[in-house]
Amino acid sequence: MSGEISKPSGGTRGLTVILGALAALGAAAIDMYLPSLPMIESDLAPGSGQAQFTLSAFFVGLGIGQLFYGPASDAFGRRRVLMGGIILYCVASLACAFAGTMEQLIAARFVQALGAASGGVIARAMVRDMFSLNEAARAQSFIALAFSITPLLAPNIGGYILIAFGWRAIFLVLCGFGAVCLFLLMTRVPETLAPENRTPLRFGVLLRNYRRILRERRSVGCILTGAFAFAGMFTFFAASPFVYIEIYGVPYQHYGLLFAMNVLGIMAANYINTRLVIEKGAMAMLRIGSILSAFGGVLLFVCITFEIGGLVGVVVPMIVVVGSLGFVGANAIAGALDPFPTLAGTTASLFGFSQMMLGAVMGGIVGLMHDGTPLPMGILIGATGVLGLVSYTFLVGGGTRRP
Numbered sequence: 556m557s558g559e560i561s562k563p564s565g566g567t568r569g570l571t572v573i574l575g576a577l578a579a580l581g582a583a584a585i586d587m588y589l590p591s592l593p594m595i596e597s598d599l600a601p602g603s604g605q606a607q608f609t610l611s612a613f614f615v616g617l618g619i620g621q622l623f624y625g626p627a628s629d630a631f632g633r634r635r636v637l638m639g640g641i642i643l644y645c646v647a648s649l650a651c652a653f654a655g656t657m658e659q660l661i662a663a664r665f666v667q668a669l670g671a672a673s674g675g676v677i678a679r680a681m682v683r684d685m686f687s688l689n690e691a692a693r694a695q696s697f698i699a700l701a702f703s704i705t706p707l708l709a710p711n712i713g714g715y716i717l718i719a720f721g722w723r724a725i726f727l728v729l730c731g732f733g734a735v736c737l738f739l740l741m742t743r744v745p746e747t748l749a750p751e752n753r754t755p756l757r758f759g760v761l762l763r764n765y766r767r768i769l770r771e772r773r774s775v776g777c778i779l780t781g782a783f784a785f786a787g788m789f790t791f792f793a794a795s796p797f798v799y800i801e802i803y804g805v806p807y808q809h810y811g812l813l814f815a816m817n818v819l820g821i822m823a824a825n826y827i828n829t830r831l832v833i834e835k836g837a838m839a840m841l842r843i844g845s846i847l848s849a850f851g852g853v854l855l856f857v858c859i860t861f862e863i864g865g866l867v868g869v870v871v872p873m874i875v876v877v878g879s880l881g882f883v884g885a886n887a888i889a890g891a892l893d894p895f896p897t898l899a900g901t902t903a904s905l906f907g908f909s910q911m912m913l914g915a916v917m918g919g920i921v922g923l924m925h926d927g928t929p930l931p932m933g934i935l936i937g938a939t940g941v942l943g944l945v946s947y948t949f950l951v952g953g954g955t956r957r958p
Contacts, residue, residue, distance in 0.1 A: 573739050574678040575698040577637065579705040580644055580736060581617055581671035584664075584729055585610070585792060586709035590810045591722035592796045598722070600657040607793050607922040611915045612661045614789060616668025617675070618911030624676045625904025626764070630756035633677045633684070633900075634746045640673020641737045648730035652723045667729075672911075674736070676903045683892045683899035684747040695885035707818040710811030718808055752897060764901050773838075774891045774902065776950025780841060781887030782909040783943030784848045787936045788877050789914030791817075794921045794932035795873075802929060803866045813870055817877035824881020837886040838951060844882025845947040851875030852940025859933035869929055876936060883943070890951070 588595075596606035620640070628636045647667035654660035682694045716724050754760065768774055799805040799813060824844070832840050851872045858868030888906055895902045917935055924931035 570744065571682075571694055571698050573743055574681060575704075577641075577674040577736050577740065577744075578678040578698060580641070580674040580733060581613075581668065582705045583709050583732055584644075584648070584667055584671055585613065586706040586814070587713035587716075587729060588722065588725050589710055589792060589796050589814070590714040590800075590807050591717045591725060593800055594717060594807075595657075595660070595722050599654075599660060605657050605661075607918060609657075609661050609664045610793050611918040611922075612665040613668040613671075614911045614915035614918060616665040617672045618908040618915065620669040620672025621676045621904045621907035621911065623904070624673045625680065625900035625902070625907075626754075626756055626761050627900075628677050628680055628748070629754045629898065629900040632746050632748050632750075632753065633681050634740065634744065637673050637677045637740060638737065640670045640677075641733055641740065642670070644670030644673075645730050645733040645737070646670075648726050648733060652726035652730070670733075672907065676900065676907050679888055679892070679903040679906075680900040681744075681747045683896065683903070695889055698885075707815050707822070710814040711808075712811070714808040714811045754897060754901075761901070764898050765905060768895060768898065768902050768905055771894050773951055774894055776946055776952075777841070777887045777890035778906050778909050779946035780845050780943050780951060781883055781891070781906060782913045783939045783946060784845070784880055784883040784887075785910040786913040786917045787848060787852055787939035787943075788880060789910075790917040790921050790932060790935045790939065791873060791877065792914075793918035794925075794929075797925070798869065798929045798932055799866075802927070803869075805866075816870060816874050820874045820878025821881040824878050825885065826881075828882055828885060832886065837889050840882050841886035841890060841951065842947060844879045844884075844886065845944045847875055847879035848883060849940040849944040851879060852937040856933040856937035859929045869932075873936075876940060 592606045592610075595609070600606070624636055624640060644667055647663055647670055650663035651660060651667060654663055678698060679695065682698065712728070713725050716728060754764075795814070796810060799810055800807065805813060828840055851874075855869065855872035855876065858864055858872055862868075864871070888903065891906050892899050892902050917939065921931050921935055924934075
């Protein structure tokens with residue numbers, strides 16, 4: 556099965572749901588442990604401010620991993636490379652569960668991210684293998700809907716696991732999720748990249764391929780628009796446990812409920828996108844998403860700066876910011892991959908690397924700027940929203956439609 560192209564077991568819709576679960580490996584490893592950040596810091600390094608580095612290390616690992624998995628899947632096929640990544644994810648999740656120091660946890664999180672990176676990149680490339688631009692955008696949205704179930708449930712699950720069993724049990728659950736994904740991959744997901752469409756994995760060829768992608772104006776614009784939008788969300792990931800739990804006094808187990816409001820926004824936007832993208836075009840929907848991201852970010856900054864609405868003044872703008880990803884994510888990746896049918900994995904790698912590295916930088920900056928107020932989060936999320944809209948406006952342009 557690994558060397559042949561076959562029809563997906565369970566149909567195309569079933570395959571997209573499975574790909575959504577595979578793509579959710581990284582999201583689960585981020586979202587489920589977020590409520591535990593203050594407790595992890597209290598347990599392993601009290602008062603050090605190092606807990607946020609476990610998140611930044613994860614983003615760095617995701618970024619670096621995606622640079623490898625895309626080209627590797629272009630050269631060797633999607634399925635076998637994805638299997639190796641999931642196995643690494645499971646082993647590293649166990650290492651996180653038994654970490655004895657903050658340094659060990661940071662290192663294990665980095666390795667865990669290297670494994671998780673395989674799911675996001677290769678699932679996206681598989682969609683490009685099977686669909687054209689607007690159909691791919693719709694399929695990416697279906698994957699994102701399945702993917703969104705994880706951040707909808709994971710922080711709530713993580714909060715209750717934390718209260719009942721402690722933070723280490725969260726990583727044992729993540730290992731189990733990885734094992735389920737591995738089983739589904741082995742039994743239900745076919746190879747989607749035919750041998751004749753594979754490209755050699757050579758360093759010189761890889762550099763030429765990246766250079767070719769970076770010369771395509773619209774692809775670069777889509778990559779940057781998506782990267783800034785996701786950087787805003789990652790800033791929220793790094794800052795919100797401390798803002799909600801420590802500044803506004805939200806209980807650990809209720810953090811996930813506030814987080815879920817953002818996920819519902821993404822799901823609603825993804826649903827709307829699946830209904831409209833074929834008619835309006837992927838780039839027109841991307842424009843809508845980038846406008847919403849900028850509007851929400853600026854609104855958040857204003858509410859925090861002028862102390863408007865208290866906790867509500869943070870929660871409501873963040874629903875707009877994070878919800879905009881339902882328009883940005885699927886259409887940005889579809890637009891970035893469209894000009895490069897034989898380099899889908901490599902392009903997806905560059906897309907993911909840009910997201911994760913910018914997210915790691917923002918997560919580190921928000922930690923360094925921590926001053927006991929929500930203001931650093933407001934400044935950075937406002938800035939990323941505006942920069943995403945600028946990237947769309949000057950590099951992508953006005954809603955080009957392609958079949």
